[in-house]
Amino acid sequence: MIGVIVVAAGSGSRLGHPEPKALVEVAGRSILEHSLRAVFSMPSAVQVIVVAPRSHLDFARELAVAVAGAAAGHLTVVPGGPTRQQSVLAGLSALDDDVRIVLVHDAARAFTPVAQFERVASAVEMTRGGVIPALPVTDTIKLTDAAGSVIRTLDRSELAAVQTPQGFPRDRLMAAYASATQEYTDDAALFSAAGLPVSMVAGDVLAFKITTAWDLRRAEALVAEAAQHLQEVRTGVGMDVHAFDATRPLWLGGLLWPGEPGLAGHSDGDALCHAICDALLSAAGLGDIGARFGTTDDRFIGAHGDVFLLETVALVTAAGFRIGNVAAQVVARHPKLSTRRIEIEAHLSALVGAPVSVSATTTDGLGFTGRGDGLAVMSTALISRDR
Ligand code: CTP
Numbered sequence: 569m570i571g572v573i574v575v576a577a578g579s580g581s582r583l584g585h586p587e588p589k590a591l592v593e594v595a596g597r598s599i600l601e602h603s604l605r606a607v608f609s610m611p612s613a614v615q616v617i618v619v620a621p622r623s624h625l626d627f628a629r630e631l632a633v634a635v636a637g638a639a640a641g642h643l644t645v646v647p648g649g650p651t652r653q654q655s656v657l658a659g660l661s662a663l664d665d666d667v668r669i670v671l672v673h674d675a676a677r678a679f680t681p682v683a684q685f686e687r688v689a690s691a692v693e694m695t696r697g698g699v700i701p702a703l704p705v706t707d708t709i710k711l712t713d714a715a716g717s718v719i720r721t722l723d724r725s726e727l728a729a730v731q732t733p734q735g736f737p738r739d740r741l742m743a744a745y746a747s748a749t750q751e752y753t754d755d756a757a758l759f760s761a762a763g764l765p766v767s768m769v770a771g772d773v774l775a776f777k778i779t780t781a782w783d784l785r786r787a788e789a790l791v792a793e794a795a796q797h798l799q800e801v802r803t804g805v806g807m808d809v810h811a812f813d814a815t816r817p818l819w820l821g822g823l824l825w826p827g828e829p830g831l832a833g834h835s836d837g838d839a840l841c842h843a844i845c846d847a848l849l850s851a852a853g854l855g856d857i858g859a860r861f862g863t864t865d866d867r868f869i870g871a872h873g874d875v876f877l878l879e880t881v882a883l884v885t886a887a888g889f890r891i892g893n894v895a896a897q898v899v900a901r902h903p904k905l906s907t908r909r910i911e912i913e914a915h916l917s918a919l920v921g922a923p924v925s926v927s928a929t930t931t932d933g934l935g936f937t938g939r940g941d942g943l944a945v946m947s948t949a950l951i952s953r954d955r
């Protein structure tokens with residue numbers, strides 16, 4: 569079995585938050601929870617040992633148990649020590665008897681892909697030595713003295729930036745820890761100092777360590793971007809045409825237009841509301857207004873645009889969608905939309921629960937809209953839902 573020790577007991581002095589670093593939140597979840605999500609999605613059976621700040625032990629346990637879910641039986645939470653090395657040691661002492669391979673992981677590397685854990689574990693299996701994930705160094709690195717003078721430039725091709733998890737055969741790691749007489753910044757250094765071999769596998773940029781405030785912002789941006797990829801975004805299109813009927817009042821955009829010739833139709837003829845309904849239904853893949861609100865349904869005889877719109881929004885949201893925005897363009901000689909555009913947009917936005925923008929145009933005297941026989945409206949809608 570594989571044992572994963574997640575060290576999370578540091579204070580995070582360089583991050584500068586009042587609470588320990590592992591409990592600082594990124595996008596509403598603690599760094600500890602983010603890092604444990606990868607660990608608990610490993611396909612092989614693992615014992616997970618979380619080394620938590622002594623001051624927040626119970627809280628850290630609660631968070632870890634929640635991420636572990638059904639795997640909570642394979643979770644142990646122990647308090648850490650004053651240095652990283654002592655925290656790892658505390659974790660090692662909690663290993664189950666049947667653990668053969670140990671992966672030591674920094675909780676601060678909260679977005680390490682699960683593939684990196686697997687890569688390291690299988691390389692330990694093969695080599696029986698220490699294994700570290702590493703990336704090539706891209707900056708030129710200088711050796712300097714305490715006064716800040718450059719002594720020399722190091723050969724970049726000989727350098728590697730090292731990450732976690734670092735993997736080891738359990739017995740060899742225990743022996744190395746037992747013989748350690750000084751503090752090292754990572755487990756591989758301690759392992760090498762005991763004369764044991766360490767090899768490298770490919771690291772991943774996502775396994776960066778959250779150390780400074782800038783890293784935390786980068787982490788926030790990563791989560792936001794990932795959330796976008798998990799969104800299903802859809803657009804829709806709708807159109808409606810009604811003939812003018814001067815004997816009726818004009819209802820357009822859910823508003824009454826006194827003194828303007830009205831529109832013919834089974835309902836109130838509000839082509840603007842109807843086109844928006846069609847755009848929303850089309851975006852959601854829910855058919856169209858004719859199919860949804862048949863002319864035989866009493867509720868819709870003479871009904872105002874508002875009724876159709878609210879009913880459509882209910883259908884679209886019931887299918888799990890959020891409405892991003894709606895745009896509509898009225899093609900007509902009259903009414904003059906610009907006089908009430910702000911009012912229409914406010915009214916429709918309130919009904920839809922998202923921004924609705926309305927524009928208007930004429931057709932240069934051409935066609936039925938140009939002659940003034942009727943009015944046409946085109947609309948688009950953008951909606952999204954979680955995948
Ligand atoms: N760590 C630990 N126990 C310690 C010190 C560090 O378990 N006494 C853990 C940290 O929680 C972190 C990992 O070791 O997940 C890597 O350490 P680092 O990024 O340096 O974290 P901190 O020591 O907390 O941060 P800082 O050095 O800025 O204080």
Ligand code: MG
Pocket residue numbers: 578
């Ligand atoms: Mg530290």
